Amino acid sequence: MNAQGERWTAEQVLALAPDAASRKAGGKLATPGPWSGAGAHDRGVWGLCAGSGSKAYQTVVDLDGPGYRCSCPSRKFPCKHALGLLLLWAGGGGVPEAEAPPEWAGQWLSGRRESAGRKASAAAAEAADGAAGGQKEPGGVADPEAARRRAERRAQRIAAGATELEQRLADLLRDGLAGADHAGYATWDETAARMVDAQAPGLEARVRELGAIPSSGPGWPARLLEECALLHLLNQGFLRLDRLPEALATTTRSRVGLTTTTAELLASGAAVRDRWLVLGLQDSADGRLTTRRIWLRGQDTGRMALLLSFGAAGHSPELALPVGIVLDADLTYYPAGRPLRAALGTDRPNLPPSAAPSTSVTPVPQVPPGSDIASALVAYGAALREDPWLDAWPAVLSGVTPIPGGEEGWQLADTRTGSALPIDPRCMGRTDLWQLTAVSGGGPVTVFGECGHRGFAPITTWDPNPVPLQSPSGTGSTPHGGMP
Structure with missing residues (x-):
């Protein structure tokens, strides 16, 4: 239970599953039949689950996190036994409160919490070191000058990579975009490897996406030209960092891969x-x-x-x-x-x-407040002014009705204003749009997702409890522009 004595819902438990098969298998174990010795105490849940062997599987869950341990051979985390135990506990009928966990569960829970305390102390010490300069000499003293020299060398490598990438883009435009359809992925893969050598993971990711565009279906030349233009803008921005406003320079650094460490961030x-x-x-x-x-x-x-x-x-x-x-x-x-x-x-x-x-x-079972379509687009536009490489911005839409795809594809319609927003076609493989339609029942719903220039990508709706919309068929890749 949480601090208010409330259990999770089944939807919240199933959101932890690593895949659809685990959700299905965990649901089959969410009955008292296979379980014995089940109990809950002090944010820990445990139980013994009968399996195919002679010994029952020992399953224990630390609700702080959560964290899982099971004696089964599964390599998935959480395994189906942990999911089944949590679903049984969430139902409120099969996992009674206990005064204390059994020894096998108590040892793991206490060891995990001791480890959490040590990690918290180490994180605090790391943050303090980051605030002092981030690097240490052999004697343990922070050496900000050595850190500065390393940062300068990396910036020079990235600048060299950006210059090389500019030449690659110039060659592509000189030879014509049509040639990209015949060149195959190997050339782009080689260029991406060069960006790895330049220590520019942001440039590498964008190059790899360029290589996939020629095989992405009709209209690919226009998409390739758009992405080349954005990559050119990023290269030129990094090569002219000293001329950019500080906020835009910071965004440019993060987009090429010069990120702040968590320790430095928390120390700020x-x-x-x-x-x-x-x-x-x-x-x-x-x-x-x-x-x-x-x-x-x-x-x-x-x-x-x-x-x-x-x-x-x-x-x-x-x-x-x-x-x-x-x-x-x-x-x-x-x-x-x-x-x-x-x-x-x-x-x-x-x-x-x-x-x-x-x-x-x-x-929070209640539906969160949302905005209309026009406000979501305005918010995305405002974010795009600060970050030209941003694909989408998170938004909660209220009072919208999903319209299944026809010639114009799926849409979210607001009958109050007569406006509609297309659903981003890239989310088709990772979002269960028919589940959204079923929850809607033909009427307006509240939907959370990402609003961008390709449309809206739904992620959660409410009925009134939250309903995750990730497709059970698997997980899709995430657009790089949505991760500033």
């Missing part, structure tokens, strides 16, 4: 305290890494925020904030012309190392 002391509503959660995978994006909105400040966490392929990232909860916490925004990405502070009472302990966590 520029935290924003608020009660943050979790609006949406979405996972994307590229075969090597699973990226989790969690969107928040401050109830007092009205500010949007994006949290990013990562896990190895096939593993769910550790940071898991179920959609619909409110956490009272400090967020610190990464530098940008229009800040969006943020990091959770270390002083967070009821959450763990990845999310951590002093914040009250409350489910």
Whole structure:
């Protein structure tokens, strides 16, 4: 339970699943039949689940985080047993309150919380080191001069990479875009590798996307030209950083890959305290890494925020904030012309190392307030002025009705104003639009998502509890422009 004695909903539990198969398998175990010795105490839930072998699987969940441990051989986190146990607990009937956990569960829970305390102390020490210069000499003393020299060398490598990339774009335009359809991906892959050598991951990601455009269907030359223009703008911006306004220069640095470390960020002391509503959660995978994006909105400040966490392929990232909860916490925004990405502070009472302990966590069944389509577009336009490479901006739309696709594709329509917004065609593989239509029932609903120049990408709707809209068929890749 959370600090207010309230259990999670089944939807919040299922949002933690690494894939659709785990959600289905966990649902089958959400009955008392296979479980024995189940109990809950002090934000820990445990139980023994009968399996195919002679020994039952020992399953325990730390609700601060959450964190999971199961003696089954599954390599998924959480496994189906942890999901089934949490669903049984969320239902309120199969997991009674206990005075204390059994020894096998208690040892893991106490060890995890001791580890959380050590990590919090280490993070505080790292932040202090970052504030002092970020690098140490062998004797343990921070050496800001060495850090400055390293930063200068990296900036020179990125500048060389940007110059080389400009020549590649000039060659492409001189030879004609039609040739890109025949050149194949190998040339772009080689250019992307050169950006890795230049220590410019932002440029690498954009180059790889350029290589995929010629095979993306009708109209690809126009899309390729648009992306080349944005990449040219980014290259020129970095090569002329000293001429840019500070806010735009900061955004340009982050777009090429010169990011601030979390320790340096938290040491800056520029935290924003608020009660943050979790609006949406979405996972994307590229075969090597699973990226989790969690969107928040401050109830007092009205500010949007994006949290990013990562896990190895096939593993769910550790940071898991179920959609619909409110956490009272400090967020610190990464530098940008229009800040969006943020990091959770270390002083967070009821959450763990990845999310951590002093914040009250409350489910919020009511539907959040939203805006109309025109206001969402205005907000995106304002953000785009600060960050020309921004694909979309988060928004909550109220009173919109999903219209299934015809010749013009899917749309969200506002019958009050007669306006409509197309649904971003890139979200078709990762968003369950028919589920959104079913929740709507032909009437207006409130939808959270990202509003951009390609349309609106729905992520969550409410009925009145939050309903995540990520497609059960898997996770799609996330546009680079949505991650400032």
